[in-house]
Amino acid sequence: MRSAKTSEVIPVRSNMQWDFALFFAVIFLCVLWKRRKLYALSFQLPGAVAFPLVGNGISFMCRSEELLNAILKLTFPYPSPARLWLGPQLMVFVSDPDQLQVLMQSSKLATKSFLYSFLEPFMGKGVFTSQGNKHKFQKKLLQPLFGPKVLEGYSRLFQKHATRFYHIFAQRVTTFWLYPNWVYKLTSYYKEQQEMAKTAANLTEEVPTYFIKSFTTNLLSSGYICVKQARIPAILQKLDGKNNKVTDPRIPSMLEAMVEMAVNNPGCLNETDIKDHMLTFVSTASTVRSQDTQSSVIAFTLMMLGKHPHVQNKVVEELVEVSGGKKSVDFNDLRRLNYMEMCLKEAMRLFPLAPFMPRDVLEDVQFGKWTLPAGCSVLFGVYHVHRNPELWERPEEFYPEHFTPEAASKRHPFAFLPFSAGPRRCIAQQYSYTNMKILLSTILLNYVVECEGSFKDMRIIMDVSIRSRDGYMIKIKNRT
Ligand code: HEM
Secondary structure (H helix, E strand, O other), rough: OOOHHHHHHHHHHHHHHHHHHHHHHHHOOOOOOOOHHHHHOOOOOOOOOOOOOEHHHHHHOOOHHHHHHHHHHHHOOOOOOEEEEOOOOOEEEOOHHHHHHHHHHHHHHOEEOOHHHHHHHHOOOOOOOHHHHHHHHHHHHHHHOOOHHHHHHHHHHHHHHHHHHHHHHHHHHHHHHHHOOHHHHOOOHHHHHHHHHHHHHHHHOOOOOOOOOHHHHHOOOOOOOOOHHHHHHHHHHHHHHOOOOOOOOOOOHHHHHHHHHHHHHOOOOHHHHHHHHHHHHHHHOOOOHHHHHHHHHHHHHHHHHHHHHHHHHHHHHHHHHHOOOOOOOOOOHHHHHHHHHHHHHHHHHHOOOOOEEEEEEEOEEEOEEEEEOOOOOOEEEEHHHOOOOOOOOOOOOOOOHHHHHHHHHOOOOHHHHOOOHHHHHOOOOHHHHHHHHHHHHHHHHEEEEEEEOOHHOOOOOOOOOOEEEEOOOOOOEEEE
């Protein structure tokens, strides 16, 4: 009897197992069917061996210092476009300038990868991370904040801070008893330096909170009018400091300009948008939170000039001529600093802050003989195009002559992409050149920069952006 009962149960259990197996097989086949276009494209593209589920993910299981090399190993040997599997995510790696031109300019590929959403806690949902129509509308709205008129006003501010920076720095460098940290910390210079660092940190930490607080606690009638009438002076006072009126009264600060926009165009910006944009601008512009765009470029450029004294001499010759013997330059001088600009560009070519830029494909995109199916991502290989020997005469050297007007006019327009291109290009390209030229001029007019070792010994790593693994070790001497 017992064995008869058992023999009745066993077939049922085994049937259930078959049912489960069948169920999962059907689901698996459905998933494969849904993803068939991804696999079809993957089979057409060259690329490193990828394993089921993890794809090429094993190569990324490395220390953060090795990430850049891991990506280079997976991509350099293959012609563009190549494939890369980040787990189940297919990424199409593009590094050919013609292909980059088509894809970077396409409005269908303006959606930044989901990876950018990890930046939201630091940058808010500003122009950098926003998507779709919101991004398009707000970028157009904010672009004038970086226009030439505003820049001229800001340049006086940049100049003032560059000079102050130089002054504090010079005092320390030229006064031997200020070398030990404990002595330096007793001086007013240290106090001022701390104040500057605090102001920069407060911009990201406090301004948005302050703005929101001031907005909500004063929400009497129409919020925007209230912000304009009651809070702008307070905001500016807090930002600039009572006795340190750094903003030219005729040039509104970015925060003030955005509030004005909100007032003049009701409904276009709310207080959360303004908070997000402030966070974005401050975190992309400054050294706060390691998004140190301009300072990284200046640091790399100074290292390169230190390693190539003959190039540095040429920059200084031009500077002396343009500045006419002054120890600083003004806005109108900047456009004549062509050789300096070539050096900045060459540093950004070798060390592009965004070496790879991922985008999500939301709908099928026809691209040459390929179809990029919805669901895959595209990875723009800026690092590769910047070092492509077919595009650059001396790809692995610091050679500013790559950017003479003649050489630049002959080169592919998508061979140099430090600020990206197309609908997601950097909003602050001219702003950055202005700021960087002013700071570099102030340093180079006053100091000789030296940097040991050759360019080839430099170890580059990548986290949020590219940086030097061993820091930015330069020596300076007073320029007599
Ligand atoms: C030398 C300095 C700079 C470099 C090399 C640089 C480079 C870039 C690059 C490559 C992108 C595209 C990033 C991507 O798509 O993943 C970008 C976007 C952006 N940058 Fe810059 N940037 C610099 C300075 C600045 C500064 C100073 C600001 C703000 C004050 C700024 C604001 C932005 C914004 C808002 C975007 C997003 C644009 C969009 O998605 O439409 N950048 N930048």
